[in-house]
Amino acid sequence: MSEHVNAVQPEPDMIQLLTPEGQRVEHPDYPLDITDDEIAALYRDLVLVRRIDTEAIALQRQGELGLWASLLGQEAAQIGAGRALRPHDMAFPSYREHGVAWCRGVDPLTLLGLFRGTNLGGFSPYEHNFNLYTIVIGAQTLHATGYAMGVVRDGAVGTGDPDRDTAVLAFFGDGASSQGDVNESFVFAAAGNLPVVFFCQNNQWAISEPVERQSRIPLFQRASGFGFPGVRIDGNDVLASLAVTRKALDDARNAQGPRLIEAFTYRMNAHTTSDDPTRYRLGAETETWKLRDPIARVKAYLVRNAQLPVDFFDDVEAESLRLAEHVRIGCRALPNPTPASPFDALFVDMPDEVREQRDEFVEFVASIEEAAEV
């Protein structure tokens, strides 16, 4: 067991706009002009993505999903960052960014295919400007960097036209920060002054390894060595995540170059449904983080300060139940892939030997199905 509890004390250098108790605080560098209705909308997002997560875990336990990577505890980091994006910005997720997907308008059922195994993503990244989940750790930061190179080449940066200027948001985790890919993407982004914001959700754990295994300094400080600014935010504070990501994306669109945001948060659940965290971390640590819940603080703020319709919280709850039903029913109805599909999707121009193998395989599957019917 790791002596990790001491590492999660409040961080002095962390940007926070809403305390765990629900108090609004100002930060001189990140003024946030936001109405209570807008905060209520963020609350709705937070509740709904947590519901998707809860439902997906249940589906995995029922054998309907092979695997699920829970976002529990990281809702605020993701919703703040996701809502900071403009439609034409591009997001490159890792594999846990269900909240960002939600903000981009991706139907949760679209995400479930990968975890049910009916496909490996199977959607178009262009439809919502949200790339497929990337499972091999850190590779997406390089894809994001290349995408940002394309944005620069298109002249879609620093024009002053908000409908044209484009930023790229790349998500990764504390574990990925040790990968060559991530460090190389920092080098390229800095050298090219590229419009990419690196958003690190430091959830304290890379499967069984605490963040101390990855770094001796706070991760946001890594940026300065590469020549661009880094900041640390309270990753459980949706307002901090929104304000800081919005500013970083603006800077990127305005040709100020890359930014690193470290969202200091916590993975409340196991790494995935295949993992058992009781083997390597203390329950007391998780209890500490429960006090910093990303949703409770928003609710506390709204209850105390906002003039919302009397039914607001009930309505959100009712909506979350409807969403859960959509996920439950839709998951079971996800279509199985056809035998020809892995062949057909492989090449633009299929080589003859692959075509032959496809036809042979389709015939083989048909013969089995025929035999089963007899």
Added chain:
Amino acid sequence: MAELTYRDAIARGIAQEMARDDRVVLIGEDVAGSGGVFKTTVGLLDQFGPKRVIDTPISEQAILGAVMGAAMTGLRPVAEIMFSDFFAVCWDLVVNQMAKTRYMTNGQVALPLVVKSGNGGGLRFGAQHSQAIENWAMAVPGLKVVTPSTPEDVIGLMAAAVRDDDPVLFFEAKGLYPTKGEVPAGEIVDTLGTAKVRRAGTDATVLALGLMVPRAMQAADHLAGQGISVEVIDVRSLVPLDTATILGSVAKTGRLFTVEENPRLLGWGAEIVSIVAEESFWDLDAPIERITTPHIPLPSADSLEDLVLPSADSIAQTVEKALQA
């Protein structure tokens, strides 16, 4: 004799070597505190301590660079690359560095290291976590390549790999982790470069590796019921390759089938088939057949993964059809 899982045999094999030789260390992601994501290193941290069982930052390149350097200082490290698909992340260290070091130092620097890795499909892990990649490694001069299929072989071949003075890639068939087998008590040491005849037969030779071995055995059982006597050879080691056992069997049966988990083009079976065609052409009574996964990335769908991978049924069907032709 006691029953042991393939998974537990890996930890026992490493423990056997660590207890014997304090130059042996284990390094990788999640191998210490949590006992490995596949639970193949459970208990080693408790038994040997954090100086010899080391959790690393998440960098496959650094892990392999580190064991290469450590081997140069005289250690005999065992590294883990969690999924063999991730060899693609650190292939430079394997191909350009480890495999070339002895040659480029004119034989003066050996690298007695082992890289163990979960390999292959059958578990619905999808295109990037299910690949069987022994053939990638087989194509690189300077590497030794083994894939055990039974718990006893896991221990013996791990010991042989650790004691070998060259870099050895040790592929663990992920689909076999929960399978059990009888394992004798005491030290087990095997020999690299030796195949095993798992079942003797006279009508056809079936070569298989890793996850495909139990499937070939099942197919042979089924075919025995049809009056077809199949000899099943567990290849075990691709480099060095036990051509004597393979060619001897072909000389006896006159028919050869290879069963490969990897996609069709340039699988290890193709290499063996070409050796047999060159060395034993006149022993063959009919064309050789390769049974492989088609040339596609592995789907994760239940409905497809089992069908694209060679199965006991598809092996039996292919052999039966060919022998009746």
